[in-house]
Amino acid sequence: MTVSVSLGAPRPSHPRRRDVLAYLSASVAAFTLAPAVRAQTPQATIASRMGDGQRFDSATLTDIARQLSKKPFVQPPNDLPDVFSNLNYDQYVSIKSLQPPIWSMEGRGIALEPLHRGFVFANAVDLFLVEDGAVRRTGYDRSQFNFNGINVPNDLKDIGFSGFRLISHPAEGKPFEFAIVQGATFFRALARGQNYGAIARALTLKPAEAKGEEFPVFRAFWIERPSIGSTSITVHGVLDSESTTGAVRMTFRPGDMTIVDVETTLFPRVNLEHVGLGGMASTYFYGPNDPRDADDIRPAVYESSGLQMLNGQGEWLWRPLQNPETLQISAFVDNSPRGFGLLQRERSYETFQDDDQRFERRPSLWIEPLGEWGQGSVQLLEIPSDAEINDNILAYWRPKAPMAAGSEVSFAYRQYWGWNAPERPPLATVSGTRVGRGNGGRRRRFTVDFSGDMLGDNWPTDLKSVLTVGPGVFQNLKLLPYPERKTVRVAFELDPGNENACEMRLILEAGGKPISETWLYRWTP
Structure with a gap:
């Protein structure tokens, strides 16, 4: 069953991905921690339980999230120097690391590159490496970066990082970047030969609600060093927001199809009425079913062509995406879904004829729930957009039952990033x-x-x-x-x-x- 909602007057534009992150940065910038409060920050709690030099234990990480949930939410500190917070996009992407990616010279199959803070990526996230069971914090050093003309003070302190990228270094074949984890709880992945497109969310809270969407943030990551010649890497994280905390484990397996297993345990501070699991965002600007009188030399512009669903009754559903005049919310009611995702079915250059964006190379993202998810609905938000850089499509699973304050809720799913979904309907x-x-x-x-x-x-x-x-x-x-x-x-x-x-x-x-x-x-x- 599909429940339809059309809300409000036309909206001129959906916030861009970078604008959403800018909003997060602005909200952080408006909050300054007093010294007495700073001693009780989540970062201090994390450092005392599983910081530099300590032994890694995933149970302790879960307990850190549980401990944080019993305390009021604390905004990340506003400590990014102006020289980085005032950067435009081109200046930010011009910052280049002078160091080879971590582990890239050790033959471990996968390497890690920390990402600089700046532009809208203002929040600092602690990066800890886990090597032989020991935790080692990755510290920031300005001498390890080429700033390409940006006037950076020589005495810059350790400002931390905004996230990281993951690079596959196979024993045979060329290295390729396959994932970026950066901003709020956002992350992206792709298969070999693709361009970045859809973006995943570790957690989605209250999208399209009148009071505004809530964006959780990652406080810290623990990245396990791969074994020699490994084809996978495991990342642990602690997320935090006004409504909930959580412990997340993500295992990335790059290749011709990149697979990510996500395991999450949430500790709600309040009753969570509107939670999105397996969330993903993408772009649909115009195409043959929604031309919008586009004055453009390209016949179509979109990262994903439709929402595919395999419901609990085994029915395959296909919903083409649109760029509507007013906000559209669709709820596809189901019980224990078998899979859903935003797919890019168009793989020919002729469909888009875009020599820069190459939309035909954007990944499809398919979610396979692991375990029974019970009653709920796949929700699709189609948001009016007047620019192709806006992520105006959002899809996720919304459980029917609220998550109670003080409870512990665990769920898991598998993501498939690639040219096609892992299985196709045995039908036309x-x-x-x-x-x-x-x-x-x-x-x-x-x-x-x-x-x-x-x-x-x-x-x-x-x-x-x-x-x-x-x-x-x-x-x-x-x-x-x-x-x-x-x-x-x-x-x-x-x-x-x-x-x-x-x-x-x-x-x-x-x-x-x-x-x-x-x-x-x-x-x-």
Whole structure:
């Protein structure tokens, strides 16, 4: 079941990814810790329990998160020197490390590069290396960076880091960067040969609510040194926010498909009514189903083409993404989902014809829950955007039951970052959705293409399309087979009448059984 919500007047723009982080930085900058409070900071608690020179123990890390949850939330200190907080984007990315990545000369298969603070990445996060069971803090040294003309004081103290990147150094083949963990609880990954696109969130709290979204932050990371020739690396973190704390374990396995296992235990400070698990954000600016009268030489601009879901009943669902005129929230009610994700199905240069962004190389991100997640819904937020750099798409699993204050809640899932999801529907899949002006009034014309081997030369003669619309009505429904392309096109017109939102559901059937995934779509003016 899909629950639809359309909220408010048109919004001119969704905050950019960098603007969201700037908001976080601004909120931090407005808070200055007094010396008496500073001694009780989360960083002090972390250092006393699992700091430099101590033995690493994952149970202790979980207990640190539990201990922090029993204390009021403390904003990170405002201690970033102006020379870095006032940088623009180009200045920030010009800062280069002069040191080889950590472990890159040891043949361990994976290396680590700490990331400088600056621009909107104002918050400091402690980076601890775990080597032979011992914890060693990674300290900052200005002499290890080339600032490319930025006037940095020679006596700069240890200001820490904003996050880190991970690089694969295989015994054979070229090294490639496969993940960045930086900003709030955001992280990105990709498969070999791809460009960064979708961004994951370790935790999503209260998105699109009137009081504003809450952005948890990572306080510290413990990164386990890989063994010689390793193909994986494990990262532990402590997250913190006004509403909850948590302990997170992430195991990265880079390759032709990069897999990340995420295990999280939350300790809510308050009752959590709106929590997002397996959250991810992406960009959809325009495409064939949502052209928006774009005055652009490119035929399409988007990082992800749709939301794929495999629900608890084993039904495959496909929801093309849109850039709507008003905020759209969809809830796909389910029980124990088997998977969901934002996928990039378009892999040809001709689809985008963008020589810089290469959207056809952006990763698909698929979430596979580990264990039973119970009742809830996959939530999709489509936010109006007037620029392609905005992350205006957000998807996550929202549990139906609140998480009670003082409780301990654990969950786990596996992420697949790559060219395709780890498994494809054993059915015909949607290969194209196009929308345009209909025959008068508010009518809209739709074509939906389904492709698959079963639609080739021996396509079923009793094939039929099953389309439902509510509210509104459809007219001129046609089924157009193209066996030479192993494709069937369904064409129809939507007459919304006076309605401002119409939900549509379309599937191909033969022999009384589905032979395609289910196409879902919401039309809005």
